[in-house]
Amino acid sequence: MSTVYQQLPALKSLRDSSPFNLPRPIIYKRRNARWRSPEAAVISSFHLPMRSFEVKNRTFAEDIKSLRLITAIKTPYLPDGRFDLEAYDSLVNMQIENGVEGVIVGGTTGEGQLMSWDEHIMLIGHTVNCFGGSIKVIGNTGSNSTREAIHATEQGFAVGMHAALHINPYYGKTSIEGMISHFDSVLPMGPTIIYNVPSRTGQDIPPSVIFAAAESPNLAGVKECVGNDRVEHYTSKGIVVWSGNDDQCHDSRWDHDATGVISVTSNLVPGLMRELMFAGKNPALNSKLMPLIEWLFKEPNPIGLNTALAQLGVVRPVFRLPYLPLPLSERLEFVNMVKEIGRQHFVGERDVQALDDDDFILVGRY
Numbered sequence: 570m571s572t573v574y575q576q577l578p579a580l581k582s583l584r585d586s587s588p589f590n591l592p593r594p595i596i597y598k599r600r601n602a603r604w605r606s607p608e609a610a611v612i613s614s615f616h617l618p619m620r621s622f623e624v625k626n627r628t629f630a631e632d633i634k635s636l637r638l639i640t641a642i643k644t645p646y647l648p649d650g651r652f653d654l655e656a657y658d659s660l661v662n663m664q665i666e667n668g669v670e671g672v673i674v675g676g677t678t679g680e681g682q683l684m685s686w687d688e689h690i691m692l693i694g695h696t697v698n699c700f701g702g703s704i705k706v707i708g709n710t711g712s713n714s715t716r717e718a719i720h721a722t723e724q725g726f727a728v729g730m731h732a733a734l735h736i737n738p739y740y741g742k743t744s745i746e747g748m749i750s751h752f753d754s755v756l757p758m759g760p761t762i763i764y765n766v767p768s769r770t771g772q773d774i775p776p777s778v779i780f781a782a783a784e785s786p787n788l789a790g791v792k793e794c795v796g797n798d799r800v801e802h803y804t805s806k807g808i809v810v811w812s813g814n815d816d817q818c819h820d821s822r823w824d825h826d827a828t829g830v831i832s833v834t835s836n837l838v839p840g841l842m843r844e845l846m847f848a849g850k851n852p853a854l855n856s857k858l859m860p861l862i863e864w865l866f867k868e869p870n871p872i873g874l875n876t877a878l879a880q881l882g883v884v885r886p887v888f889r890l891p892y893l894p895l896p897l898s899e900r901l902e903f904v905n906m907v908k909e910i911g912r913q914h915f916v917g918e919r920d921v922q923a924l925d926d927d928d929f930i931l932v933g934r935y
Contacts, residue, residue, distance in 0.1 A: 602744055602930025619727075621726075628731035628759075632760070633707070635828070636828070636829060637846045638668070638669050638830060638832065638843050638846045639670065639707065639831045641676045642657075642660060643679060645671075645887070647887065649935060653887075654695065656697060656884050662700075663917075664835070664839050671706070672706060673708075677870060678863065678870055679871075679873060682891045689709075694728035695709040705731045707730065707734050710735070710755075716740070718735065718754070732760035733755065733762070734762050735763055745777060748778045756788060760787055760789045761787050761788055762790055763779065764791075765779075766785055776803070783808055784870075792812075793810050796817065797824070804826035805826070807892040811827060815865070818832065819855040822846055823849070829846050833866060833871070837915075871892065873899075875888060875894065877903055879917065881915055881917045882918075883917035889932050893929075893931065894929050901923045903921070
């Protein structure tokens, strides 16, 4: 079918009345014709991922599957509640120096739930820009909204993150089929770790969902918090698993074939956690760390970690509400634990101290 165009008369009148010799611009409108897109843009799907196939610096799922120790990195703050990038850079450098292989940026531990998406993507980009050549950067771009998860993941990969961490839709929840559709919407974009933590989401991700996601070459593996029986259920079928529970990670790694751990405790003692994941079975070291791990989770994470890092002097004692520091009795207990384990094993160089209540800054608006 031929297409008939008609030059707009308004433009012709404007040109004729101009004192300048303007070139003859032509603007067309269509008459009795349907617009058709260029042939190269005709693809029969409305759900195309915004992705790049440039491979020069690209990370693939296989590159993520080999990581043994990944730290869910803490996000420190300035007194007004903005990110303290100087302290953050120091934390990441200490992780790299102690052999940590990856960081989760903006996860639960990093308080992604208290960030705007602008802050979130900025911190991912900053981490890639400063440290992406030395450590794998895994951005927590998951959401209970599939639309938000898609958008954040597109942005995260665009700024260079090596992999995405995705949770199942929480609070509002969904069906099994809905979970599969949710993950199918983000898996095409790049390497992905699925995170199962029913204590926070209120809904378990059953194995049928993981097996469906495993059909994608972009599934790097699962961060599993249900327990070691579930870990072995996956590893026995060739699915990579990281323990999401520091108190179970030693047994997960050495008795149930987990690849490693995505750890909170490694924020504090990265060298000891590396030894726990790399040096073979070590029940003595595991027992030595257990009081610290239990202390960290007396209150919901990251309350204990935030308190500990402030007392070690590596971050300012600033809390974004609704998080509050642990009470003084627990802060004193931490000081004693540091001395028992050995200050040299913890991050930072200052002496550990028990901060007073007045030392902490609580920020509700930032």
